[in-house]
Amino acid sequence: MWDVTVEKGNAMPPHRYPLDVVTVDLSGASAKKGQVSFSPKGTTEKKEGPSDAPRHSIVVELKDVKVAPLPNKTGYPDAFPREGSKKVLDNPRVVVWDFSWTPGKATAMHFHDKDVVVVYLDNGDLSSTTLDGKTTVNSYVFGQAKFNARDRIHSELLTKGSQRVIAIELK
DSSP: OEEEEEOTTOOOOOEEOSSEEEEEEEEOSSOOTTOEEEEOTTOEEOOOOOOSSOEEEEEEEEOSOOOOOOOOOSSSOBSSSOTTOEEEEEOSSEEEEEEEOOTTOOOOOEEEOSOEEEEEOSOEEEEEEETTSOEEEEEEOTTOEEEEOSSEEEEEEEEEEOOEEEEEEEO
């Protein structure tokens, strides 16, 4: 993963992607917060002229290794789709979801069958409760990105602030 910022008045240098990449825009003149794009391996990003506004993105490089989803034998639903989620991209490499937590409303207990990269689009605290009842509270900030390994069962609750994520499930 890398964090890319292009300052106002500067141009993004041309770049040839050696791997498939998913880009999540955080801010920019023509980009909306949470806008997602996919660039296949070997794609050359066009050199743009000077920017009239700064642009900030998280770029997730996808290794050439593919890991199949785990079979869900838990009896709990898969993490996605879930109530309130919106699928924004689906291809042979990733499924990308846009999801916001509702204050005071816990997600159903669910199973993560795929590895996932999460990009946080707000500032908020999420509690995660596992099957054995252990709860952990984590604070996440705008622009933070995190990898979470598959094979997890838990529920989540927004305990402070607000939180929206782009969840990139790896295939």
